[in-house]
Amino acid sequence: MTNHLEQKLLSKNIKPTPVRKLVLKKLLDERVAMSLVEIERKLERMDRSSIYRTLRTFEENYLVHAIPDRNGTVRYAVCDDACTCEPRHLHLHFLCLQCNKTYCLTDNPVQIPDLPPGYEVRSADFLIKGICPSCNK
Amino acid sequence: MTNHLEQKLLSKNIKPTPVRKLVLKKLLDERVAMSLVEIERKLERMDRSSIYRTLRTFEENYLVHAIPDRNGTVRYAVCDDACTCEPRHLHLHFLCLQCNKTYCLTDNPVQIPDLPPGYEVRSADFLIKGICPSCNK
DNA sequence: TAAAACTTTGCAACCGGGTTGCATGTATTT
DNA sequence: AAATACATGCAACCCGGTTGCAAAGTTTTA
Numbered sequence: 001m002t003n004h005l006e007q008k009l010l011s012k013n014i015k016p017t018p019v020r021k022l023v024l025k026k027l028l029d030e031r032v033a034m035s036l037v038e039i040e041r042k043l044e045r046m047d048r049s050s051i052y053r054t055l056r057t058f059e060e061n062y063l064v065h066a067i068p069d070r071n072g073t074v075r076y077a078v079c080d081d082a083c084t085c086e087p088r089h090l091h092l093h094f095l096c097l098q099c100n101k102t103y104c105l106t107d108n109p110v111q112i113p114d115l116p117p118g119y120e121v122r123s124a125d126f127l128i129k130g131i132c133p134s135c136n137k
Numbered sequence: 138m139t140n141h142l143e144q145k146l147l148s149k150n151i152k153p154t155p156v157r158k159l160v161l162k163k164l165l166d167e168r169v170a171m172s173l174v175e176i177e178r179k180l181e182r183m184d185r186s187s188i189y190r191t192l193r194t195f196e197e198n199y200l201v202h203a204i205p206d207r208n209g210t211v212r213y214a215v216c217d218d219a220c221t222c223e224p225r226h227l228h229l230h231f232l233c234l235q236c237n238k239t240y241c242l243t244d245n246p247v248q249i250p251d252l253p254p255g256y257e258v259r260s261a262d263f264l265i266k267g268i269c270p271s272c273n274k
Numbered sequence: 275t276a277a278a279a280c281t282t283t284g285c286a287a288c289c290g291g292g293t294t295g296c297a298t299g300t301a302t303t304t
Numbered sequence: 305a306a307a308t309a310c311a312t313g314c315a316a317c318c319c320g321g322t323t324g325c326a327a328a329g330t331t332t333t334a
Contacts, residue, residue: 015301017311037291047313052292054311068205070262072321073291094256110250115242118270119231125207127262133255154282154329174320184284189321209292210320 012061019046023054024063024078033067033075033093033102067093067102067127077104090124096132103132149198156183160191161200161215170204170212170230170239204230204239204264214241228262233269240269 005024006016014020026042027034036055040048055076058064064076077093090110094103105128112124142161143153151157163179164171173192177185192213195201201213214230229247231240242265249261 015310017300019312035291040291048291049293049314050312066207068207068209068264070203070205070211072205072209072211074207074209092250094252097259105252112265113229113247115231115265116270118273119265120268120273121265122234122267124263124265127205127264128249128252128256128258129261130259131257133253136255136257152281152330156283172320177320185320186285186322187283190282 009063012058012063014057014061014063019050020054020057022046023051024058027064027076027078033077033104035073035075037073038075065091067091067125069095069102069127070129075102077102090126092126093128094132095127095129096135097129098131098135101132146200149195149200151194151198151200156187157191157194159183160188161195164201164213164215170214170241172210172212174210175212202228204228204262206232206239206264207266212239214239230262230264231269232264232266233272234266235268235272238269 005021005028008024009016009020022043023039023046026039030042034042036048036052039051039055040046043051055064058076059066062079064078067075067077069075090112092105092110094105095101096103110126112121115121142158142165145161146153146157159180160176160183163176167179171179173185173189176188176192177183180188192201195213196203199216201215204212204214206212229242231242232238233240247263249258252258
């Protein structure tokens with residue numbers, strides 16, 4: 001419901017405007033990470049630059065995180081409540097090569113390996129590619 | 138030297154043409170992963186589409202692998218001799234947020250975590266971001 | 275060795291996602 | 305109610321990626 005969306009936005013200090021609520025709703029409903037254009041196509045009446053700026057606002061305020069894929073498109077996924085998007089937070093994602101959906105696998109903890117001295121780690125992305133359960137049956 | 142480049146190309150069944158040798162040389166010399174445009178800027182006289190097609194050929198023949206970053210650009214790095222780019226091969230990369238260079242950390246093994254049943258893993262990318270040793274001193 | 279077939283390269287044009295400037299509309303403050 | 309700030313929509317632009325096509329180079333075949 002709407003209130004839930006508003007609360008989620010407010011909890012990240014984002015003013016709950018109509019556009020923002022719709023974009024957030026879409027991201028939550030689809031339950032997979034979406035790119036700017038994917039969102040644009042699903043929200044027919046909405047202007048691209050509005051979605052673009054909305055996604056930037058979301059990312060700046062740690063409501064979503066970005067997941068780059070091999071073709072140069074970036075998809076966005078809503079951070080779960082525990083996600084702080086802080087340094088050393090590790091995002092684990094699964095991209096299905098068949099249906100092209102990107103799943104967030106938040107409950108699979110991954111260790112960031114020790115690096116040679118001198119490397120200072122700020123964040124990390126782990127993207128696994130393959131076939132997802134629903135394409136696999 | 139040239140012969141080394143030719144051998145590297147031939148070992149992956151790529152005909153060693155002038156353009157290909159130059160692109161490969163540049164990738165090896167710079168020792169960091171480079172995007173299409175980065176290569177284009179370093180190789181002033183060379184046509185973009187030639188570089189583009191060259192990179193595709195390299196990738197198709199497993200001479201380089203692609204590393205997507207957060208802004209939607211894809212960088213290419215020469216696979217080391219052990220790298221087969223096969224399923225289950227895990228690429229570990231480090232992107233410096235300051236100098237924007239991408240390093241291949243091939244000697245840091247990483248385990249692909251166990252996923253929930255139904256997920257079939259084909260490949261994986263692990264991108265760590267932070268500050269590299271030479272920016273860090 | 276010359277012609278035919280194929281591959282590589284360069285040029286130009288295009289495409290499409292991402293980005294920005296600006297004007298209008300909507301909310302917030304005074 | 306006026307002034308200010310913020311959000312939205314539109315249009316235009318930018319730029320990396322991609323493709324079609326013709327010229328140059330290479331390999332094959334007769």
